[in-house]
Amino acid sequence: MIPPAAAPAFLAQAGWGEAAILPLACDASFRRYFRVVGREGQAVLMDAPPPQEDPRPFIAIAERLRQDGFAAPRILARDLTQGLVLIEDFGDLRVKEHLDVHPGEELSVYARAVDLLAELHRLPPADLPPYDRGVYQREVGLLTEYYCPAVDLAVDVDAYVGAWDQVLPLVEKSASAPVTVLRDYHAENIMLIDDPTSHGLGLLDFQDALIGHPAYDLVSLLQDARRDVPVAVEAAMLAHYRAIAAPPADFDAVYAVLGAQRNAKIIGIFTRLWKRDGKPRYLSYLPRMWGLLERDLAHPALAPVAQWFAQNIPAEKRHQALQAFALA
Secondary structure, three states: OOOOOOHHHHHHHOOOOOOEEEEEEEOOOOOEEEEEEEOOEEEEEEEOOOOOOOOHHHHHHHHHHHHOOOEOOOEEEEEOOOOEEEEEOOOOOEHHHHHHHOHHHHHHHHHHHHHHHHHHHOOOOOOOOEOOHHHHHHHHHHHHHHHHHHOOOOOOHHHHHHHHHHHHHHHHHHOOOOEEEOOOOOOOOEEEOOOHHHOOEEEOOOOOOEEEOOHHHHHHHHOOOOOOOOHHHHHHHHHHHHHHHOOOOOHHHHHHHHHHHHHHHHHHHHHHHHHOOOOHHHHHHHHHHHHHHHHHHOOHHHHHHHHHHHHHOOHHHOOOHHHHHHHO
16 A cells, blocks of 8 residues: 555645645555545545556546535546546545444434435436446356356356346346446445435445446445345335335346346456455455345246256355365
8 A cells, every 4th residue: 555656746736745645445446545634634545547447437427426416525636647536535434334333323324325326316317338238247257257167166157148138138127217326335335424415425436337227226235245234124225215216016026136146246256356366355255245146046036047056056166165265
């Protein structure tokens, strides 16, 4: 977490020349974040180094969200050539850590997060590419590309693609009114802030947004890859969303399909982060991901995909399998 060499000159040009640059966080991508502290106050420096990262989608979507009344960080300065962006600092109070300390507030905080989604879904979507079958298939393919070889499994990839082709039309049929899908809307990417006009929630990590089905971000929130959301809380929040958004009758089936799609994708991504990027800590999340995936696969709408998993990935190759491989 050494600041990029171009950071001091960038900050000086932005009027933050004497500010201290402190490590803040890194994520599953090449992006890194630093807290900038100076006479001007506090801000966050995003280091999105090209060619691996492009900060322009983040900037565009942040500005659109703010235009629509949501609390995305204000863009204070940018240098797209260097991949440096100075943004508003929402502080340190993430939903995940707050609920770790205050579990009694779980229902109320999640209800606010669902209210925000329902409000977003009532607005015209941003000008973004579609979250379509090609993207869904490319994402679920990460499981067969990375996870299966990591646990020494040769699987029927063509049958896997075919199984998903049988269930994804349900999502396409139901997505007659597509919405802006933030794609990583979960407790580690939502800040608690003092701004009642945006439900008191600050939004982070939305640069991969697409236009798709409203159930997807509910899956991100309620089937969290990094935090155990009790089944009762998930059920209560889905009921809350149905009450305020009145989705179509097939909403629960689509929620299960997108849950399975997202969870299969994340199993592949977390395996890749270990094998390719040297980040073994993501293996600790896999038991949760397999549990969520298996629960989604139990829905009748996913019968073809569930059958493929039963035939190709036996129980002993799930859950703790990668931890054993990592230690071998």
